[in-house]
Amino acid sequence: LLTYKVPYQPNRNIPYLGPINGGLREGMSIYIQGTIPKHINRFFINLICGEYESSDIALHFNPRFDGWDKVVFNTCQNGSWGSEEKIHRMPFRKGEHFEMVIIVNFQGYQIKVNGIDFHTFQHRIPMEQVRGLQIAGDVSIQMINFIGPGGYPGGDMGPVPYSSIIQGGMFPKRTIVIRGMVPYGAHKLSIKFLVSRSRDVAFHIHPRFREGIVLRNSMIGGNWGQEEREMIFSLSLRCQSVVGTRGLKCL
Structure with missing residues (x-):
């Protein structure tokens, strides 16, 4: 959840x-x-x-x-x-x-x-x-x-895969908190911030639990950028200067 x-x-x-x-x-x-x-x-x-x-x-x-x-x-x-x-x-x-x-x-x-x-x-x-x-x-x-469960201002995000609009888009210092539980035997999680019209991926974070790594990347015009890898799993996402991002997708 x-x-x-x-x-x-x-x-x-x-x-x-x-x-x-x-x-x-x-x-x-x-x-x-x-x-x-x-x-x-x-x-x-x-x-x-x-x-x-x-x-x-x-x-x-x-x-x-x-x-x-x-x-x-x-x-x-x-x-x-x-x-x-x-x-x-x-x-x-x-x-x-x-x-x-x-x-x-x-x-x-x-x-x-x-x-x-x-x-x-x-x-x-x-x-x-x-x-x-x-x-x-x-x-x-x-x-x-x-x-949290039924927490104000709204309900749970719902089951994954999940896709929704970020009302008002992203702007400096806007923070999104994603809290959940990883089931036993889970392999990976994918979170994407999408640009609404082009469907470019402004930010993709992709934890791979079995490998113990987190991958980060972006995709513009169908082309993925240079991948970043890190050996941690702690999510705290803050937008600094991204303009145009309108969607959130979790898989």
Whole structure:
């Protein structure tokens, strides 16, 4: 199962407080893209059990740049904070861009920053009670995206092979997140970004699982370019300057 979403209201103003339509379910993810300013003290990301600042907090994620850099996790119920979990590692760098994913699973909230596992905060409040997202402090947010089974804003991408239009096309800093599960014995996966009229392939990424390699290429006028090979499989696709790309195809 793969899920495909486009950014759903970029360039959010901070502080931000907004709903999570339909609430959280196991298997969903929240993708956040932003920038840490050079002069930062702290910021926080809350998953709240309502749509108001006074709502209970199921997840409090609070990076603190205070000389003893750390990230504090907690919950708040009926106005009372629980016991803090302090992680004395800082996954963010001052003045740099970041990509963060909150994965909702049975155990808790698994936090990944820039593709690296950081910490899993175990559930203290049932995930089904979460109804909102709150972000405040010294941070700039470019994108918030909800991904997963029935996740807002839309449903699952559907079975493969799959082909669809990218509404509005690609533009600088637009990010597409593809999340799925590779079945046992899988041989390969193909993802193509197509130019709508010419059917040229602006970008083709082709993991070959049995060989442990990822191939990248493009095709213009029916001719493939020089192939790039890499021994990894970690997808984070961001458009930098491609104009005219209108389609996404997964095989």
